[in-house]
Amino acid sequence: MASSSKSASFSQQEINELQTTYEQGGLSKFATQIVKKLNDIENVKLNIAVTGDSGAGKSTFINAMRGLRACDEGAAEIGINETTMVRTPYKHPDFPNVCFWDLPGVGTTKFPMKDYVSKMEFTKYDFFIIISQNRFTENDAKVAKEIQNLEKKLYFVRSQIDNDFNSLKLQGVGFDEIKELAQIKEKINCGLMEAGISEPIIFLISSLFPKEFDFNKLKETLLDNLDGIKRDVLLMSLPSTTVKIVEQKRAQLKKRIWMLATVSAVVGAVPVPGLSFAVDLGILVNAIIDFRKSLGLDGASLQRLANVAKKPVEFLKAEVRTPLVGEIDKEFVKQMLVRSSFAAVSVVEVALDTIPIIGSIFGAVSSFGMTYKLLTDVLDDLVENAQRVVTVAFAPDPSHPQ
Ligand SMILES: Nc1nc2c(ncn2[C@@H]2O[C@H](COP(=O)(O)OP(=O)(O)O)[C@@H](O)[C@H]2O)c(=O)[nH]1
Ligand SMILES: [Mg+2]
Secondary structure, eight states, rough: OOOOOOOSOOHHHHHHHHHHHHHHHHHHHHHHHHHHHHHHHHHOOOEEEEOOOOOSHHHHHHHHTOOOOTSOOOTTSSSSSOOOOOOEEEEEESOOEEEEEEEOOHHHHHHOOOHHHHTTTTTGOOOEEEEEEOOOOHHHHHHHHHOOOOOOOEEEOOHHHHHHHHHHHHHTTOOHHHHHHHHHHHHHHHHHHTTOOOOEEEOOOOOTTTTTTTTHHHHHHHHHTOOHHHHHHHHHHHHOOOOHHHHHHHHHHHHHHHHHHHHHHHOOOEOOOOOOOOOOHHHHHHHHHHHHHHTTTSSHHHHHHHHHHHOOOHHOOOOOGGGGGOOHHHHHHHHHHHHHGGGOHHOOOHHHOOHHHHHHHOSSHHHHHHHHHHHHHHHHHHHHHHHHHHHHSSSSOSSSSS
């Protein structure tokens, strides 16, 4: 099984090894290594535990992380008085390798801590989130210590912050939001330190307003603390709610292009009538569909983003101006290749930012160069559209109040 330390792209050392692989085993051995890396990216799983008392906001948070509302298919049911003794998995609708586990609070289960830890399978998660809608309890602190003993990453999330501010507003109390947030955080921090938790990482969020408060900071921190493929997997699954997330996705997907181009040009390459070179059109079709999904431009993702942004989906669709969101099949890709065939990038140029050996393997303009160019253009086009969508989705607009 792939370990979390595996990178989503090749390190310098791995590139050196690839060079040796090519010299000793030839092109097919070289391509096999690349296929393996792409398979790792597809197969690595991320398991996230979410625990806290009943009513804390676990289900709402798990939905928000997946860009879902409570009424959407696959959403966790909210506002129910928890009686379950078992954990419930919630997979991401488009990225089933990302799974959020809704753990009943230790208080709900009444299990002794030792049983709670083993029944909830604490060793299986990549990281933990403990949620509370108020101060963190003694139970929360006990669970946190167990997590820290296992040397797993843990985040404290104080949910429903929007309620705090609404009640202040309703009571006509003047306040400085930044100061108020700092005070709430400090109080939580002191409480947790007193309970024996060293250096707690705390976020104040509203799952109903994921653009506000610390929600984006939380996502950034979760990403920063994961490495390699696990980071890649979480990043691709996050709703494209900020320009920064879209840019991060672009950077990560860009690293896959030379790998996909190599596989398309080597492993499954067959001559295509009408093209002067052999490629695997199927790989390219799948790559385009994957890029589109990762950037949130497929119909379902756009609908989810519209729901989160509280804007009509048509409003977002109007910003999508690329044929890449239509039906993508082999014929479509072939036509794209025919159209761009006179503008293929020089492989030497590609080699400079990827791996030098690519230049010596594929020569000047070739199926590799063509597919590399195609996927680079596709990515640029999709990113441009995704940036327009996210900007419009969250821009204040009097005719579409949020
Ligand atoms: N205003 C507001 N309400 C929330 C938020 N998170 C959860 N809730 C509400 O709090 C209640 C309990 O949430 P739920 O997710 O079911 O908590 P769970 O029992 O921990 O799964 C529900 O009525 C939610 O709608 C939030 O961030 N803001
Ligand atoms: Mg729940």
